[in-house]
Each structure stands twice: as structure tokens, then as C-alpha cells.
Amino acid sequence: MIKSDPLLRAFGKNVREARDSKRLTQEKLAEFAGLDPTYISGIERGVRNPGIRNVAKIAKALGVKTSDICKGVEA
Amino acid sequence: MIKSDPLLRAFGKNVREARDSKRLTQEKLAEFAGLDPTYISGIERGVRNPGIRNVAKIAKALGVKTSDICKGVEA
Numbered sequence: 001m002i003k004s005d006p007l008l009r010a011f012g013k014n015v016r017e018a019r020d021s022k023r024l025t026q027e028k029l030a031e032f033a034g035l036d037p038t039y040i041s042g043i044e045r046g047v048r049n050p051g052i053r054n055v056a057k058i059a060k061a062l063g064v065k066t067s068d069i070c071k072g073v074e075a
Numbered sequence: 076m077i078k079s080d081p082l083l084r085a086f087g088k089n090v091r092e093a094r095d096s097k098r099l100t101q102e103k104l105a106e107f108a109g110l111d112p113t114y115i116s117g118i119e120r121g122v123r124n125p126g127i128r129n130v131a132k133i134a135k136a137l138g139v140k141t142s143d144i145c146k147g148v149e150a
Contacts, residue, residue: 011127049126052086056150066149067142074141075131 001047007073009046011055014069016044018062032061076122082148084121086130089144091119093137107136 002008019029026044030037034057042048043058050058052066059066077083094104101119105112109132117123118133125133127141134141 005128007128007131049128051124051126052130052145052148053080053082053124053150055127055130055145056082056148060150065146067145070127070130070142070145071140072142073127073131075128075135 001042002049004046007075008043008049011050011069011073012044012046012048014071014073015040015058015062018064018069019044022062024062029058029061033057076117077124079121082150083124086125086144086148087119087121087123089146089148090115090133090137093139093144094119097137099137104133104136108132109136 019026024032026040027037030040033040035054039048043050055069056066059069062069094101101115102112105115108115110129114123118125130144131141134144137144
């Protein structure tokens with residue numbers, strides 16, 4: 001875990017909203033993305049700083065573009 | 076350094092093209108982003124997997140949105 005900040009929380013919010021809109025559980029999203037459910041949970045809480053590879057995997061699993069889930073995620 | 080792949084190369088290409096269009100050197104971009112020039116060089120060669128925080132810092136330093144430099148960066 002790392003110290004949260006507005007940027008990571010903004011990214012986490014994007015992931016959670018996209019996941020909710022697809023009616024996926026965190027477990028299902030993790031399975032589709034090939035990642036651990038606790039990692040997805042940490043991302044949505046803004047306490048993870050995912051690499052661009054995992055960002056892209058999560059986007060693909062959500063059926064959206066990588067740039068879509070990075071909207072509003074500004075330094 | 077990590078093993079390159081199409082996704083990381085696509086991201087590196089986006090960074091390099093945005094940097095070239097702003098006529099910035101890698102050193103200047105690194106300075107603006109608060110990152111190391113060798114890290115920027117590695118990103119542009121597709122051998123780095125930057126966290127979303129650094130992706131956002133680089134976008135800000137380039138004067139573009141985070142989602143802009145993630146265009147076409149798909150898993």
C-alpha cells in the first residue's frame with residue numbers, strides 16, 4: 001500500500017464507476033484482468049499506483065480504452 | 076529495465092511525439108516532470124512500465140492530458 005493522493009483516488013473512482021456500470025464485482029474484474037482482487041480493491045481505494053501495463057489490462061477487462069479510464073487523472 | 080512490449084512501445088512513442096512537438100529535449104522534459112532523464116529515455120524506448128502517477132507527471136510536463144498520452148496504449 002502507498003499513501004493515497006487525489007490523483008490515485010481519481011483513477012480509483014474511474015475504475016469503480018466503469019466496473020459498476022458493467023455490473024462487475026471486484027473479483028470478476030480481477031479475474032478478467034488477470035490481477036488479484038485485493039489489488040483491484042487497493043486501486044479503487046486510491047492506495048495503489050498501477051503501472052501503465054496494469055492500467056491497460058484493467059481498461060481491457062472493463063471493455064473501455066486505456067485513455068478512457070485515465071480521464072481527469074491529472075498531476 | 077524490463078522486457079519491452081508493444082504496449083510500452085506505444086506509450087513511449089506517444090511521449091516522444093508529444094515531446095518532439097513541443098521541441099523539448101529529454102533532459103528538459105525530465106526536469107519539468109521532476110524525473111530522471113534516463114527514466115524518460117527508458118520510457119521512450121519502451122523498457123519502462125511507469126506508474127500512473129509518473130504518467131500524469133509526464134503529461135503535465137508536456138502540457139497535455141494524461142488520457143492524451145495513453146491513446147492507443149491498449150493491452
